[in-house]
Amino acid sequence: MIDAPYAFAEQLEPGIARLLARNPSPFTYFGTQTYFLGERELVVVDPGPALPEHVDAIIAALDGRPVAAIACTHTHRDHSPASRALKDRTGAPIIGCAPLALEGIGPRADASFDREYSADVVLQDRQSIDFDDGKSLVAVATPGHTSNHLCFAFGDALLTGDHVMAWSTTVVVPPDGDMAAYMQSLNLLRERSDRIFYPAHGPAVTKPAQLVRGMIGHRMQRERQILRLLGEKPRDVPDIVANAYPGLDQRLVPAAGGSVLAHLVDLQRRGVVDEGEGEIWMMLPRHD
Missing domain, CATH: 1.10.10.10 (Winged helix-like DNA-binding domain superfamily/Winged helix DNA-binding domain)
Structure with a gap:
């Protein structure tokens, strides 16, 4: 494994930055990527695991800017637990996916559910929040990996959580993981016209339609x-x-x-x- 830029917020494009958590594994690649959306007022997407060093790095990356919301794509423990510490330190509400605390058949190999997750606002499909002087974050319901999984549209970029990743196929484990729902969600993304995907693990997807077609074919x-x-x-x-x-x-x-x-x-x-x-x-x- 090559060195990854842990604890350093990388500016990907205007209004979108990324911070990597130090939780590498066969299922998280180099780790969970926390995203910062906006410029003067931010939304933090997938705050990640409850690692004090990662929460400290998030706070440092904010550089004093206010947080409009903390958004979670789903409630696996590599995505949502840091939301609570971040809420305590910023006062921002936790929004996004609904709570879910089911276990798969047998021990999970990727990540178990965050049983303590609680959202101040649960976003339904196509619901949005406005922040940073006119910018919007729009929920896109994409069940399959988990029944509560959301992607988030930000302009012509889509933050895909664990639903679509370039480096690996998504784990779908019953009873909560549902292959039919996952395929329907892939077809939903195939019909969209997003310019780029930013997944929670691994590199950005610069040819979204091509990748989604390949995933459906796979x-x-x-x-x-x-x-x-x-x-x-x-x-x-x-x-x-x-x-x-x-x-x-x-x-x-x-x-x-x-x-x-x-x-x-x-x-x-x-x-x-x-x-x-x-x-x-x-x-x-x-x-x-």
Whole structure:
């Protein structure tokens, strides 16, 4: 891993800056990226994990400027816990996604939910807040990674949280992660005309439409792969993962299993596969 500019706010373009938290992992890349929107009055997006050094770095980056709101895309622990310390130190309200404290099937491999998160204002799809002399932050509902996930539109830039990232596919783990909802949310973004995506982990996406099309294609290819494997014989999730992800880093196996399960649950709802005894999945007969 190369050195990352922790504790340093990088100006990406007028009105948008980024600060990297020191929480690198296979699921966070170099860490969670906290964004500062505005110039004289700011909105802080995804304040990140409750690391005192990161909260101190956020305060330093504010440089005395007022905070209109602290916005959270979703409530995994690498995104929202610092909102409380930041609210205490700035007096700004916490806005954005709704509270959610569900756990996946089995231990989560990416990040568990922030059970203490509480929003002063929950934004619904297309709701907005105005700040910094006429600028707006607009919520874009994008369930899938989690049911409460929001992206935030700021002019022609979209802050995508964990919904779309350039360096990795998004983890979708039932019961809260929902593959059908995730695909619908990808299609929603495909129909937008955003100039650039700023994800919570990894580099900016300068060709958003191209990346989203590729992500949709990847998920459709993964579905076909799962169906091909089940067409050979009934299988459980670990067997599917072993065959669909050869040579996968063992740290990522639980996440891959969650995504496979999300595909299977979606296919089950569509009447294509079903789960038998012993968590064995099988193809259903077609009735053409």
